[in-house]
Amino acid sequence: MSNEIIQRLASLSQKNRKKRRVLFFxxxxxxxxxxxxxxxxLAQEKDFEVIWCSTQPExxxxxxxxxxxxxxxxxxxxLECINLFLSAAVAVFSVNPSQSLNGDEALFASLQGARHIQLWHGVSVKHLLLKLMPHMDVLSYDFRRPxxxxxxxxxxxxxxxxxxxFFNESxxxxxIIRAGYPRNEVLVREPNKHEMIGSELPEALLQALKNKRRKKILFAPTWQRGHSDLITSSPDFLMKLIQAGDRLNADIFIKSHPIYVEAGATRALSRQAFYINPCTDLYPWMSHFDLLVTDYSSIMFDFLLTGNPVMKLKIELNxxxxxxxxxxxIPSLDFAYDFTEETFASAMRQALLNDTMRPERQAMCDELFETDADKACASLFNLLSHEVDACVAGGQRFTVEQY
Structure with missing residues (x-):
């Protein structure tokens, strides 16, 4: 892709009058x-158009x-995409735009005149983006572009x-827009029909999730940048997790980070263990789980809204x-049962059978989520309306001079 095309498209996008159109990625x-x-x-009365954009035909x-x-x-x-992007007033993202656009420089250039809203995807104990520059190679295109x-x-x-x-620096x-995460709404209310798209599960998993005679444990490790020696990355740990769960009359549901898109179909691994494809949207089902086990995935902070316990791997910085x-x-509050390879089984027993950390979890939840979880979308819809109005009006503003 030539620099000339990228520069010209970016310039044209910034000059082109915008339609009342919001693109979601x-x-x-x-x-x-x-x-x-x-x-x-989509469900609201509005004076702007909304379109979901994706590189995935399925x-x-x-x-x-x-x-x-x-x-x-x-x-x-x-060409159709570029014209669509050139006309958009607002572009909304929840992951890196480079991921949503497959790193396409021309497409991204065509969005330069739109207002970009970044919702991101969770409270982080990872350094992100600009905060990663001291640790990564900024001369690498694969790092520099995203x-x-x-x-x-x-x-x-x-x-x-x-x-x-943190978000300003990253x-x-x-x-900075103060609101809750839209995905967290279904942790505190029932999902509607369209919100279940992308959340489909096989019948065997549905039956296991709805089985009130057994506890449900979600194991959700985070994405690792390169090789990991953490015990949560080991197959042996999975076996110990399944065995410990069975002793506590609990089924194990394993879900990796969504970036692992080729990681296999959702399926039963055994009578008491189930694998969930990483791309499955599990949020409509999250409140069914009695316990979350993770290394340090951001899901653990959203999971606090369910009121149920969290176990996280004990790792010191460096x-x-x-x-x-x-x-x-993040705020310096205890909110989870820390575990090591040696204390894993006892921590799980306490979390499931003798949970004493509910007040601590609520305190952390209050610190991390300052607005009502069930009003996130309504609040951000107002932002969309404001940004569409501002972008469209800005493109129509000019002065007339006579000498």
């Missing part, structure tokens, strides 16, 4: 914060089957005043990576 499947805000916006076909407005991004539709794409955001969502500085966004996990990024 997400992961490879229909999930995460943009999914829930997109569906909420996802676009699924959305079309449900009569949801969407647009496929591929080589055959490149870094630049994501730090273009005009505004970034932060769920708490305790996190504002994204260089001068505007024992694993020089930049993660870094618990100084």
């Amino acid at each position: 997400g992961r490879e499947e229909f999930s995460d914060n943009t999914k829930y805000l997109f569906l909420h916006a 996802l676009i076909n699924k959305l079309r089957q449900h009569d949801l407005p969407c647009h496929l991004i591929n080589n055959e539709t490149s 870094l630049d794409f994501a730090s273009r955001a005009d505004c970034v969502l932060s769920t708490s005043s305790k996190l504002d500085d 994204f260089a966004a001068r505007r 024992d694993h990576r020089s930049f993660e996990p870094d618990y100084s990024l």
